[in-house]
Amino acid sequence: MKPRVAIFDFASCEGCELQIANLEEQVADLVQAVDIVSFREVMKEHSGACDIAFIEGSIQRPMDEERIKKIRANAKVLVALGDCACTGCVNKMRNELPVDDALRAVYGNADVRGNELFDLSQSRAIDEVVNVDFYIRGCPVRKEQVLYYVQRFFGMPPQKNLDLRFGINARGMDDDRRSIVNFDPNKCIMCRRCEVVCNEALDVHAIAVANKGFASIMTTPFDIGMDNNKCISCGQCLVNCPVGAYSEVSEVDKTLKLLEDRSNYVVFVIDPIALTSCMDSLPTDETNFGIVVRKLISALKAMKAKEVVDFTQFTYLSIAAQGEYIQNHRDAAFTSWCPSASTYLEKFYPQYAKFMHKESSPENIMLKVLRKRHEVENLKIVFVTPCIVHKSNGAFDAVLTSRELPRLLATKEMRLDFHPHLGVTFDCDLGMIQKFVSGGVSDYTYSLMILKAAYLSKFKNLDAALTIGSREDFIHELTFDSELGVFNALVIEDMSKLRKYLGEDIAKYNVIEFYPCFRGCLTGGGQCLTTSEDEVNRRRARLKSYKGEMESPYEFVSQLISVYDKVKGGI
Amino acid sequence: MDAKDRKMLDDILSSHRDTRDPAMLILQKVQTSFGYTGQDHLTYISEKSCIPLSKLYGIVTFYPSFRLSPPGKSIIRICEGTSCHVRGGARIVKELERQLGIGPGQTTKDRKFSLESVRCLGCCGISPVVMMDDKTYGRVKATKLAEILATHGGE
Structure with a gap:
């Protein structure tokens, strides 16, 4: 029997239904696959039970509530169609007004009291009343999109809409900068969130909206591609897209191939921040972050990874390397660990690019240490990271984001529960990881600067005073006064203010740091959705539960120095 | 440049x-x-x-007032208004697209013709209407198009 489909409307303009009616020729194909049992806009007959109910509009009155509950009880699957059904959209703006004022604004002095048709309560989205299984957003929804999802739903081969010009072409410039972002215009709902993030929050201006009306599309100017444009590969378009139109170029297959070849010596380097967001998607019921990390190490070993290494220790070594660099170079130094930040400087301020000390970045130190430790020909490094930007770094053999790691485990049907965690630790222990596993830029960036300053003072056994000031929201100024002289640092957490500060005289600062992602790597461009404040706090708590509080940065620094000296001497 | x-x-x-x-x-x-x-x-x-x-x-x-590429020698404006549409304007557009190998808003490779679609040229009485530069052709038939193009330098 063909699945029965019904389309119902509540308070709405019926524009979304009209989009379905406008499918015209394609509706004929759909009708062969389904029975449409109720569609008020195009047919008269109605019947009750259905397999799939599409709901347009929001809930206003008690009678609406009764009706939607009845529909829910009769439908196996319920789809919210359009923004009114998904969020309440324009209808919900009425909630700001008292009901009487709203009625008077529309119906004047007509007496509508006691009439159940006008019995308004607060306007609500569908999922505030009943459970919704799927959402199709848009105001109105795009017909191509409805078709795309419906075809996917019924297992029909999805038909690409050829009228839509292909949007963002994300090809890289050369082999070294591999293309990293995919964009699917069939999924895009033109919410323009990526554009707002890229142009206003980050001030990067890589994404443009071309044309108008239904022909409008997200693209790059003249279709020149992301990398040839101003894109800094921060991946914020990925984590801010509500429908997943942007995706990373997957390297899961590549990783599997590396693992299959037995002659390879595959080393997984894991940034623990990447695991904080994908923990919910990992195949396990365990809720303790520390145990999940240890079980993951065992699981990767079972997949024939030779070693699993923690990335955090290289970030700490980077602090030591940068501290040394800053002492020897009194010019302003850009010490951001983020590769996107250095791409930003290359593209927007080429005159400052020489102040970026790439040698001291955690990735470079990591590559050096690993290559030195394993002088084998077939050393393959797979980096698990919260950011897609590392995919453009040709030095890694494969880069997996938080979203790809669960997929990698799924291909081999790995259940983490069956793998041991007792006594399991990261390999390649340089002598400090057991205490302070935290990953890259896990918290407010200036806490990192404190660590860097603490390092500076300890390195020369100096007494020093550190003052932390704030020039405005999200702009921190740190002054570090010691026998070595005065060091000034500027930390910029809000990229939209970056131009203002880089435009002025930067020579008065010894260190400048900035990061495109608003909460550092916790909201990095390769993290799982979503990046709401609550979710970020949860990730932070997980990290904390694992690493514990750092009691004394000074004590830690002396430990770090001895390790750094060892690394410099060659391990 | x-x-x-x-x-x-x-x-x-x-x-x-x-x-x-x-x-x-x-x-x-x-x-x-x-x-x-x-x-x-x-x-x-x-x-x-x-x-x-x-x-x-x-x-x-x-904005439609901007062009992204230099215009052709002759500009063909074809009406897609209601009256012209009813009297077969869509067929004329298709035929022109076929003969020139370009769509509305584009210019031929030899830079001879640019095709533009407009809403109304104000002479619905003689629809469907095609305008070549400043000369207006009324009651256009798909079979006559080649002839019209030839008088403006087309092959």
Whole structure:
């Protein structure tokens, strides 16, 4: 029997239904696959039970509530169609007004009291009343999109809409900068969130909206591609897209191939921040972050990874390397660990690019240490990271984001529960990881600067005073006064203010740091959705539960120095 | 772009040095001076004026008064208004697209013709209507198109 489909409307303009009616020729194909049992806009007959109910509009009155509950009880699957059904959209703006004022604004002095048709309560989205299984957003929804999802739903081969010009072409410039972002215009709902993030929050201006009306599309100017444009590969378009139109170029297959070849010596380097967001998607019921990390190490070993290494220790070594660099170079130094930040400087301020000390970045130190430790020909490094930007770094053999790691485990049907965690630790222990596993830029960036300053003072056994000031929201100024002289640092957490500060005289600062992602790597461009404040706090708590509080940065620094000296001497 | 073009763009930019939100005004002047707003022009303006290229591109693709490529020698305007549509305008568009190998808003490779679709040319009585530069052809039939194109330099 063909699945029965019904389309119902509540308070709405019926524009979304009209989009379905406008499918015209394609509706004929759909009708062969389904029975449409109720569609008020195009047919008269109605019947009750259905397999799939599409709901347009929001809930206003008690009678609406009764009706939607009845529909829910009769439908196996319920789809919210359009923004009114998904969020309440324009209808919900009425909630700001008292009901009487709203009625008077529309119906004047007509007496509508006691009439159940006008019995308004607060306007609500569908999922505030009943459970919704799927959402199709848009105001109105795009017909191509409805078709795309419906075809996917019924297992029909999805038909690409050829009228839509292909949007963002994300090809890289050369082999070294591999293309990293995919964009699917069939999924895009033109919410323009990526554009707002890229142009206003980050001030990067890589994404443009071309044309108008239904022909409008997200693209790059003249279709020149992301990398040839101003894109800094921060991946914020990925984590801010509500429908997943942007995706990373997957390297899961590549990783599997590396693992299959037995002659390879595959080393997984894991940034623990990447695991904080994908923990919910990992195949396990365990809720303790520390145990999940240890079980993951065992699981990767079972997949024939030779070693699993923690990335955090290289970030700490980077602090030591940068501290040394800053002492020897009194010019302003850009010490951001983020590769996107250095791409930003290359593209927007080429005159400052020489102040970026790439040698001291955690990735470079990591590559050096690993290559030195394993002088084998077939050393393959797979980096698990919260950011897609590392995919453009040709030095890694494969880069997996938080979203790809669960997929990698799924291909081999790995259940983490069956793998041991007792006594399991990261390999390649340089002598400090057991205490302070935290990953890259896990918290407010200036806490990192404190660590860097603490390092500076300890390195020369100096007494020093550190003052932390704030020039405005999200702009921190740190002054570090010691026998070595005065060091000034500027930390910029809000990229939209970056131009203002880089435009002025930067020579008065010894260190400048900035990061495109608003909460550092916790909201990095390769993290799982979503990046709401609550979710970020949860990730932070997980990290904390694992690493514990750092009691004394000074004590830690002396430990770090001895390790750094060892690394410099060659391990 | 040669030095002369660059000089023209510099003049346009300097005349709007003190204007607030000058993007639209600059682009209109470029359109009138060059006949189109091309990639070279926009990139140059963006570098000199710090207006992001993505914003300029958004503007020129939004408003129909801007062209992204130089116009052809003859401009064909074809009416897609109600009256012309009812009397077979859509067929004329299709036939023109077939003969010229371009769609509305595009220019042929030999730069002879640009095809533009318009809403109404104000002479619905003789629809469907095609306008070649400033000459208007009424009651056009698909079979007559080749003849009309030939009188304007087509093969």
